Amino acid sequence: MVVVGAGLAGLTAARELVAAGKSVAVLEARDRVGGRLLNHDLGDGQVTEIGGQYVGPTQDHILALAKEVGVDTYQAAIPGEAVYVNDGRAKRFTGHTPPDLLALPDMGIALARVGQAAAKVDPAAPWKAANARELDAMTYETWLRKAEITGDAVDMISLFLNSAYGGEARDASALFSLWYVSTFGNETHPGTMERGTGTTGGAQDSRFVGGSQLVAQRLAEELDGRVHLSAPVRRISQDSTGVTVVCDGGDWRAERVIVAVPPLVASRIVWDPLLPAQQDQLFQRLPFGTLMKCVAVYDKPFWRQDGLSGMGLLRGGSPIREMFDNTPPDGGPGVLMGFLGGREWRKWAHRPAVERRGAVLRCFAQVVGDRAFDTVDYVEQDWTAEQWTQGGPTSVAAPGVLTDFGQWRDRPHHRVHWAGAEFSPYWNGYMDGAVRSGRHTATELLLHQN
């Protein structure tokens, strides 16, 4: 068997196949494993993450896998107050919701309306919702207006989408967005917006000791020589007896193949025979969001002694709209991380790096004070510039896509099966979705085999 892609989905699938006694080769385009998980070396054995990093309750698959490979989790929240910046005015607060918004009935009403609508969407088949066609004919922005969700509540939803989609409410169909909320759960706990947006108790509850990429690295170690790096797959040809996978450095022949890369990246492989037109159309219509992580490194997490958690929510046109303390768990240098996503990425990504750095640090300073400018290091990870993802953090579907093409997502293409974070009914686009999908597809393939 050949698995294309050594992200969490591909590595998980390979592990299952090996456990079933199959001969497996994993082909990875990059010179590293982990896909959208990426540790950044801070020196002295310390790391911080510049890709996906958070896990939380109901993400049972990634949590169980991490335990199996001996990677521990810890609570992500840092004691102290968060800071809410609105039009340049900073205000400290504790808990999930900034003080201005806590007082507003808007936010509660918004969450209730989104929740009620999302509860009617099946995470495994959103196109079957009673009003699927109507919801898929409008953008999420239009839906929010129609639901009379406005003002501050829309701004807070937009702030969430900025990092969750790398995009805006107008980029996605209403059906996609309500479906996405329905995926923030598992078989026994239906998805809720609160779980998706939450820190403690939500999707941003915990982190991995040693960085999230360590889970992928441990999986690769277990696979013991079966992972081939710097082996980008250029072409996949199928005939009646098997599959030829052409990659830089040589061809591989397999009975069956799991392609575990995002739909967009899969669509850029040369296919012979071509993908079914319906599936190609779907993959054409699943662009990636635009997201950059901006990381400032300091001698130590100085904000903590001021009683600050390092968490900031910024409104009013700030390039960084959400930021967090990303300091390694056992101390070491202080790290602040901010998301530059969606429309802010589109405003800022093409400007000179030095100008952008200044704007980002000014955001950080609004939250933790002027010592934010005294950086030891500053790093940007722009996922749109990564050849093997071409955006981040996940694929977002515009109106019409789910109802007209969604059903084609998981269909095997002859001997080629699909896996990846974008191929999961729960935590789609998240680590948990990747692991779920990797397991599910390995099982599917073994069934076809036997």
Added chain:
Amino acid sequence: MVVVGAGLAGLTAARELVAAGKSVAVLEARDRVGGRLLNHDLGDGQVTEIGGQYVGPTQDHILALAKEVGVDTYQAAIPGEAVYVNDGRAKRFTGHTPPDLLALPDMGIALARVGQAAAKVDPAAPWKAANARELDAMTYETWLRKAEITGDAVDMISLFLNSAYGGEARDASALFSLWYVSTFGNETHPGTMERGTGTTGGAQDSRFVGGSQLVAQRLAEELDGRVHLSAPVRRISQDSTGVTVVCDGGDWRAERVIVAVPPLVASRIVWDPLLPAQQDQLFQRLPFGTLMKCVAVYDKPFWRQDGLSGMGLLRGGSPIREMFDNTPPDGGPGVLMGFLGGREWRKWAHRPAVERRGAVLRCFAQVVGDRAFDTVDYVEQDWTAEQWTQGGPTSVAAPGVLTDFGQWRDRPHHRVHWAGAEFSPYWNGYMDGAVRSGRHTATELLLHQN
């Protein structure tokens, strides 16, 4: 110079470059020239078209070019009555608009509202419209509802989009759709919906004697050995002194390159360096529509002796919603052609060919009677199954795309310049847009050269 793609844009650009004394090679992936123009051989020297075929007033560039290469035009309209089928009931009519609709004030109001809104959009820079952001936050379907364009008028607009977009009003942003209307013109005649949808006097006014592909074939002949067929370009690498174009059958080295393929197809080339992330994002977000042409061939155009023009407009869930007499101008076998596009393609494309053929011929029979079943031949051209276009007839932008990424469309990528029907401010997605763009880009490149 290397030109990638021997469609109208690439061939026109190559012609201009040769005229300026440049050494030129045109690399074409297919074993033929013409891109989305494709003649179908009917035998005895007769052809009919299974790709783009119509031209009309204000499409000055394609009309002038055809004249230069000696391809004549003729009026597309066939004398006789058209047929309007609504829920299975056929009714004959003459003129542009079916009788039911002619009587309705809806249609006039709809055209006026679309026209007024489109007039405020600059075909060269739609993102600069005063209300661009608002228009780009909603689908065209949402906009039509807000403009109180409903019922029959929406259905007629949808019928037009079925072939013009290979899609539906929900697939496109309102800004894209109003911009698209603004492109149905030229520098002296602002675009109008009527010109886009019209037969005589509109975009479906005329056809080419010998078929539209003949224009491309004549251009290729003129280029005398400079067009290399079956040469798909796999990779484009640039360094400080030039460009290496890697294609099946060998590498080419050039000072500058014009890539004259659709954005989607361009994005599937391996780029080194990568495209700017903003431009890659735009190309990710320009999927192709879904469109098939269904062609039935008969001994002769029997419907003409019944006083019918062969034109049919069908409503109420018919797979074919628009059909035309596509008989060669100097007689020969009778040909009926119907568009299977948008949602109908999505319903029908994956069904067995024989079932689809039956459904299509039943549509034809509703318009011209049961002799429609007595075919000599039946041909389908599914543009979504064509590797080098992956859809048809053109690219359609969902909400958010034009305002956030539109400005990146035409930017040269170092020594690589862009051309194609999707790169024109007028008749974008049409033959005229391709020729305009080919000329424009050749001029731009020559300026960089000198």
